[in-house]
Amino acid sequence: MDRxxxxxxxHGALYLMAVPVALYYIVFHYGPMYGAVIAFxxxxxxxxxxxSTWVGFKHFTDFFSSFYFWRILRxxxxxxxxxxxxxxxxxxxxxxxxxxxxxxxxxxxxxxASYLPHFISMVVACxxxxxxxxxxxxxxxxxxxxxxxPVNLLTQPGxxxxxxxxxxxxxxxxxxxxxxxxxxxxxxxxxYEAAVIDGAxxxxxxxxxxxxxxxxxxxxxxxxxxxxxMSLGFEKIILLYNPNTYETADIISSFVYRKGLGEGxxxxxxxxxxxxxxxxxxxxxxxxxxxxxxxxQTSLW
Amino acid sequence: xxxxxxxxxxxxTVLLLSVAMPAFCKGSGESGAKAGPVTFTYWxxxxxxxxxxIKDLNQNLVFQEMERRTGIKMQFRHxxxxxxxxxxxxxxxxxxxxxxxxxxWTKYPGGPEKAISDxxxxxxxxxxxxxxxxxxxxxxxxxxxxxxxxxxxxxLYVFAALSRSKYNCQSGLMLRKDWMAEAGLKLPETAxxxxxxxxxxxxxxxxxxxxxxEKNQVxxxxxxxxxxxxxxxxxxxxxxxxxxxxxxxxxxxxxFMAGWYKAGLLDPDFxxxxxxxxxxxxxxxxxxxxxxxxxxxxxxxxxxxxxKDPKFDLVAVQYPVLKKGTEPMFVNRSWEYRGTxxxxxxxxxxxxxxxxxxxxxxFSEEGNLLKNFGVEGVTYRMDNxxxxxxxxxxxxxDGLSMAVAMGKYLRASYPTPGFIDExxxxxxxxxxxxxxxxxxxxxxxxxxxxxxxxxxxxxxxESEELSTIVPALSSYKDEMFVKFVMGQEPTANFARxxxxxxxxxxxxxxxxxxxAYDRYAKR
Numbered sequence: 001m002d003r004x005x006x007x008x009x010x011h012g013a014l015y016l017m018a019v020p021v022a023l024y025y026i027v028f029h030y031g032p033m034y035g036a037v038i039a040f041x042x043x044x045x046x047x048x049x050x051x052s053t054w055v056g057f058k059h060f061t062d063f064f065s066s067f068y069f070w071r072i073l074r075x076x077x078x079x080x081x082x083x084x085x086x087x088x089x090x091x092x093x094x095x096x097x098x099x100x101x102x103x104x105x106x107x108x109x110x111x112x113a114s115y116l117p118h119f120i121s122m123v124v125a126c127x128x129x130x131x132x133x134x135x136x137x138x139x140x141x142x143x144x145x146x147x148x149x150p151v152n153l154l155t156q157p158g159x160x161x162x163x164x165x166x167x168x169x170x171x172x173x174x175x176x177x178x179x180x181x182x183x184x185x186x187x188x189x190x191x192y193e194a195a196v197i198d199g200a201x202x203x204x205x206x207x208x209x210x211x212x213x214x215x216x217x218x219x220x221x222x223x224x225x226x227x228x229x230m231s232l233g234f235e236k237i238i239l240l241y242n243p244n245t246y247e248t249a250d251i252i253s254s255f256v257y258r259k260g261l262g263e264g265x266x267x268x269x270x271x272x273x274x275x276x277x278x279x280x281x282x283x284x285x286x287x288x289x290x291x292x293x294x295x296x297q298t299s300l301w
Numbered sequence: 302x303x304x305x306x307x308x309x310x311x312x313x314t315v316l317l318l319s320v321a322m323p324a325f326c327k328g329s330g331e332s333g334a335k336a337g338p339v340t341f342t343y344w345x346x347x348x349x350x351x352x353x354x355i356k357d358l359n360q361n362l363v364f365q366e367m368e369r370r371t372g373i374k375m376q377f378r379h380x381x382x383x384x385x386x387x388x389x390x391x392x393x394x395x396x397x398x399x400x401x402x403x404x405x406w407t408k409y410p411g412g413p414e415k416a417i418s419d420x421x422x423x424x425x426x427x428x429x430x431x432x433x434x435x436x437x438x439x440x441x442x443x444x445x446x447x448x449x450x451x452x453x454x455x456x457l458y459v460f461a462a463l464s465r466s467k468y469n470c471q472s473g474l475m476l477r478k479d480w481m482a483e484a485g486l487k488l489p490e491t492a493x494x495x496x497x498x499x500x501x502x503x504x505x506x507x508x509x510x511x512x513x514x515e516k517n518q519v520x521x522x523x524x525x526x527x528x529x530x531x532x533x534x535x536x537x538x539x540x541x542x543x544x545x546x547x548x549x550x551x552x553x554x555x556x557f558m559a560g561w562y563k564a565g566l567l568d569p570d571f572x573x574x575x576x577x578x579x580x581x582x583x584x585x586x587x588x589x590x591x592x593x594x595x596x597x598x599x600x601x602x603x604x605x606x607x608x609k610d611p612k613f614d615l616v617a618v619q620y621p622v623l624k625k626g627t628e629p630m631f632v633n634r635s636w637e638y639r640g641t642x643x644x645x646x647x648x649x650x651x652x653x654x655x656x657x658x659x660x661x662x663x664f665s666e667e668g669n670l671l672k673n674f675g676v677e678g679v680t681y682r683m684d685n686x687x688x689x690x691x692x693x694x695x696x697x698x699d700g701l702s703m704a705v706a707m708g709k710y711l712r713a714s715y716p717t718p719g720f721i722d723e724x725x726x727x728x729x730x731x732x733x734x735x736x737x738x739x740x741x742x743x744x745x746x747x748x749x750x751x752x753x754x755x756x757x758x759x760x761x762x763e764s765e766e767l768s769t770i771v772p773a774l775s776s777y778k779d780e781m782f783v784k785f786v787m788g789q790e791p792t793a794n795f796a797r798x799x800x801x802x803x804x805x806x807x808x809x810x811x812x813x814x815x816x817a818y819d820r821y822a823k824r
Binding site for chain 1: 578769780783805
């Protein structure tokens with residue numbers, strides 16, 4: 001207790017500076033959480049959140065027994081896993097490669113060019129993708145050059161995940177690399193010097209100094225990614241899918257979007273679905289964190 | 302020293318935040334100041350063409366003239382474009398009601414009756430009887446429209462946005478007129494004639510997508526399915542609600558479309574088509590036939606191609622049938638009552654009688670002229686009893702497009718309380734091909750009133766159940782339609798598709814719609 005008071009005395013200004021951030025989280029993130037109770041109610045806008053009648057788990061059972069439950073669950077999990085499998089290592093790889101480039105201007109150019117797509121708005125980026133993947137689009141043309149018949153790539157259910165994940169790498173790898181580049185610049189130069197004295201070559205340095213050096217960052221980022229497995233955003237999905245690709249493209253959030261805003265305004269139902277994904281996300285992140293603490297001695301908390 | 306800087310920084314941040322917070326939470330609390338009976342608060346979503354020119358409807362000529370004539374001042378509250386529904390829900394939930402609200406009240410959760418029983422808006426029957434002679438006269442003279450306007454219990458809840466135009470069909474099928482003439486072809490009437498025409502044009506012009514349309518128009522647009530006397534969704538057949546895709550005739554239609562796909566007559570990329578891909582197909586000479594609107598489609602292409610290809614021409618085609626000489630039933634008609642943009646008086650309004658009189662003006666001939674054509678000598682001139690827009694609208698000196706100029710000065714081009722006037726349509730679509738198209742497509746619009754689902758209103762309970770059945774059903778249907786047409790699923794499996802639809806509680810949905818329809822029929 002005394003220590004806490006003393007801490008406050010010493011770092012008062014720091015605590016004061018933290019106030020706005022704390023307020024932000026309380027007002028915009030924790031405050032609205034009470035609204036999640038509508039998942040257990042039949043929400044009626046005229047009665048408000050507290051006035052609506054309780055219905056228990058009705059909306060959850062509705063969701064679990066709905067015709068598309070297994071399909072959207074499978075699609076969400078698979079798409080997330082593929083994204084984790086291919087999309088997660090991409091920025092690390094890019095950062096490592098950039099780190100090896102000695103020519104400063106070339107390196108800057110690559111870095112800028114690779115994180116530029118991040119700043120293109122999702123709607124525009126998807127518009128470009130739709131064009132590139134159409135029958136006479138650039139990508140289709142390139143594929144045709146290696147003998148793949150030109151079809152509109154986005155109308156084929158088998159292609160959807162590939163297009164989604166690959167374009168995700170194009171959009172985010174450069175931006176994602178920034179954090180790893182920062183971690184790389186934090187590695188002590190003396191370690192490299194010592195390694196050189198011990199006769200280490202480039203590859204050896206990479207494996208024994210660079211990668212272990214950024215490992216804590218990698219693990220942290222991985223944990224954060226795992227915590228988002230069930231919450232893939234709907235924006236990109238609804239901009240890219242069509243009825244012919246529903247079977248591989250329809251995911252929880254696009255389903256919620258259609259139900260909550262597209263047709264019918266089922267606020268309670270969609271809140272229940274959202275709550276369901278959040279619970280799974282939380283479970284996953286807690287589990288991954290526990291594993292990582294055991295294995296790596298690195299963890300989020 | 303360092304400490305002081307820190308403290309100072311922290312203090313500034315907190316201060317900034319405390320200034321910013323109330324600004325965030327403001328915005329809705331300024332309705333209290335009512336000077337007398339002459340000011341109403343008025344909530345109205347803004348049309349994109351209006352917001353392009355003015356920020357507030359007080360800058361609109363119609364409202365300025367209304368204020369001059371009646372002395373009633375409007376204080377507007379406009380939701381940001383794109384957030385209309387959220388803002389509407391927020392107002393309902395917070396009960397911070399303006400006096401007048403323009404909205405599609407049929408979309409109120411649970412229906413308009415519930416908006417009244419929730420204490421949001423007031424029942425208008427008595428108010429209209431006493432204060433709105435013009436509106437009342439219209440309803441007495443037009444029973445079909447009056448039926449759409451009232452709830453099952455006979456409650457009147459809005460001053461409606463209505464169409465009183467002979468052009469009830471603004472969209473339909475079109476063909477390349479120049480190519481048709483070149484090949485010496487006659488306009489197709491039947492589905493099989495369509496196949497012939499498209500096959501010939503495909504061969505002669507080496508077309509990659511002879512018939513093109515946006516994905517939803519192909520899948521749910523009732524473009525060709527009507528020839529088989531079924532719709533792509535729910536429709537009416539002699540007072541019974543039916544689901545087109547579950548009818549036997551729909552199978553024949555699917556076979557027809559699958560045939561088109563196989564023969565390369567249907568745009569092979571239709572599942573991915575949006576407006577831009579259709580634009581590309583039409584202006585790039587890849588397609589001979591398309592679906593579109595007289596204004597936004599035909600007008601756009603004819604203007605765009607005028608210089609590029611002077612021969613380019615489009616002609617409207619009647620909706621197809623199976624047997625020559627029969628009349629098409631399933632034409633894309635809208636009901637007189639548009640729902641959107643209809644004015645309700647809320648329970649917060651202290652002077653409902655004045656408000657009703659104000660709104661009633663738009664249903665008089667004088668008010669109709671003001672709404673659709675503005676002020677004589679400024680935005681229109683009378684030409685033998687026909688109001689012609691002046692150049693302020695047609696060739697705006699500030700360089701505004703016709704649509705934006707109309708948004709700035711009039712309330713003609715989007716649904717608002719009062720009538721949509723056919724003389725507006727005639728001048729907005731100025732090319733002869735467009736006029737011809739609207740006349741042709743609207744020729745059988747009366748037939749559509751027999752098959753189109755009326756504006757019935759399911760009860761709150763019914764709509765809740767429907768909203769758990771229908772969306773799933775329609776996305777299943779969309780998916781299967783595409784599979785059948787693209788040949789991934791043989792049409793021989795049609796019975797399996799229907800069985801699956803039934804297991805998704807199609808029959809229950811039909812039952813609920815039927816109950817709502819039966820109540821509507823008794824109105």
